[in-house]
Amino acid sequence: MKREGVKEACLQLEGVFSAIERHLGHLEALTTLLDDDLSLMQNIFRTTELVWSPNIHLLFGAIQVETSTVVEHQTRLKQLMLELDIRPNSPLIEPLLLRFSRLFAAHQDSQWIEQLPNPEFHTERLVEGMLPSQTRKFLSGEAQLMIGKFAASCTSWPLMQERLMGHQHWIECIMATLPPGHVLSHPLVLIHHLVGEWDRRVREQIEIGAAIEELGRLQRSIESSPGEGRVFALERLRLQSMVVPFSNTMGAEE
Amino acid sequence: MFETRVFLHRQLDDHIEVVERLKAVFDHQLAPYCAIFAERIERQVLPVLADGIEAATILDQAEVRLPDCTVQALMSHVEAALRLKSWKEVENHEA
Numbered sequence: 001m002k003r004e005g006v007k008e009a010c011l012q013l014e015g016v017f018s019a020i021e022r023h024l025g026h027l028e029a030l031t032t033l034l035d036d037d038l039s040l041m042q043n044i045f046r047t048t049e050l051v052w053s054p055n056i057h058l059l060f061g062a063i064q065v066e067t068s069t070v071v072e073h074q075t076r077l078k079q080l081m082l083e084l085d086i087r088p089n090s091p092l093i094e095p096l097l098l099r100f101s102r103l104f105a106a107h108q109d110s111q112w113i114e115q116l117p118n119p120e121f122h123t124e125r126l127v128e129g130m131l132p133s134q135t136r137k138f139l140s141g142e143a144q145l146m147i148g149k150f151a152a153s154c155t156s157w158p159l160m161q162e163r164l165m166g167h168q169h170w171i172e173c174i175m176a177t178l179p180p181g182h183v184l185s186h187p188l189v190l191i192h193h194l195v196g197e198w199d200r201r202v203r204e205q206i207e208i209g210a211a212i213e214e215l216g217r218l219q220r221s222i223e224s225s226p227g228e229g230r231v232f233a234l235e236r237l238r239l240q241s242m243v244v245p246f247s248n249t250m251g252a253e254e
Numbered sequence: 255m256f257e258t259r260v261f262l263h264r265q266l267d268d269h270i271e272v273v274e275r276l277k278a279v280f281d282h283q284l285a286p287y288c289a290i291f292a293e294r295i296e297r298q299v300l301p302v303l304a305d306g307i308e309a310a311t312i313l314d315q316a317e318v319r320l321p322d323c324t325v326q327a328l329m330s331h332v333e334a335a336l337r338l339k340s341w342k343e344v345e346n347h348e349a
Binding site (some may be wrong): 204218221222239 | 284301305
């Protein structure tokens with residue numbers, strides 16, 4: 001009876017680990033898309049001021065660490081299940097059960113929290129290789145839809161701004177569901193700060209474009225101006241000097 | 255900004271009127287000085303007021319948010335125009 005219970009728990013954990021592995025894959029896909037967008041912008045702005053690659057590498061590294069931990073858990077779990085099937089009295093079973101006791105307890109906790117009325121108000125156990133249920137919920141649902149939306153290529157500043165808003169959204173959603181101290185938290189905070197700074201630059205470009213058009217419209221609408229359009233011309237020139245044309249030709253110029 | 259624009263328009267009209275009055279002086283002793291004074295007003299005062307009005311118009315009527323640097327530049331035009339003394343102040347000072 002006890003053996004049956006352990007096997008059932010192992011099967012549950014197996015399902016959880018394969019789901020977490022898939023979810024980490026989705027997170028990696030989102031990070032890759034963010035990496036592409038940031039490198040495109042660095043190419044357009046021709047600046048090395050906002051260094052994004054170390055932070056992205058930190059996030060990729062954290063995802064790799066989590067994935068490898070999950071893969072290790074899966075391997076050990078398979079070993080445990082095999083031992084239970086073939087050698088029920090093996091001395092390996094007890095240590096392996098001990099290894100999975102915390103993970104199983106965390107899984108049980110998550111299941112219990114998910115059934116509560118406001119699951120987002122409860123903190124789940126911070127166990128290596130496990131993702132909180134709310135993070136998994138986001139990565140298995142909304143994140144996949146977002147990956148699909150990011151697939152289209154970006155051709156203008158307004159589109160880039162929408163993409164950055166999307167990136168900020170997924171980063172904030174994951175950050176909000178991860179407990180402080182989780183291996184993914186710190187790189188996500190750094191990336192969030194960086195994306196915010198790029199977003200400010202993109203908004204500035206959109207603002208400049210709109211201001212140039214508005215100055216032209218105003219000048220046309222005013223029949224006679226005492227300044228003979230000096231201020232209009234001066235400000236338009238100043239704004240035009242600040243325009244960075246959007247060109248999605250990454251790698252083509254090199 | 256609308257009140258500022260109205261005020262600057264009044265200032266501009268006052269100065270144009272003064273220029274016309276100065277140009278209408280034909281006294282052979284005063285006329286050269288009046289011409290120099292009128293030319294100075296035309297070259298140094300009227301453009302500042304005109305630019306100030308134009309900048310205030312842009313700030314007043316723009317329907318999109320202008321970049322901070324543009325707003326600052328336009329405000330500096332308006333402030334330069336506002337810093338100029340009104341013709342009445344000059345007259346009172348001279349009196």
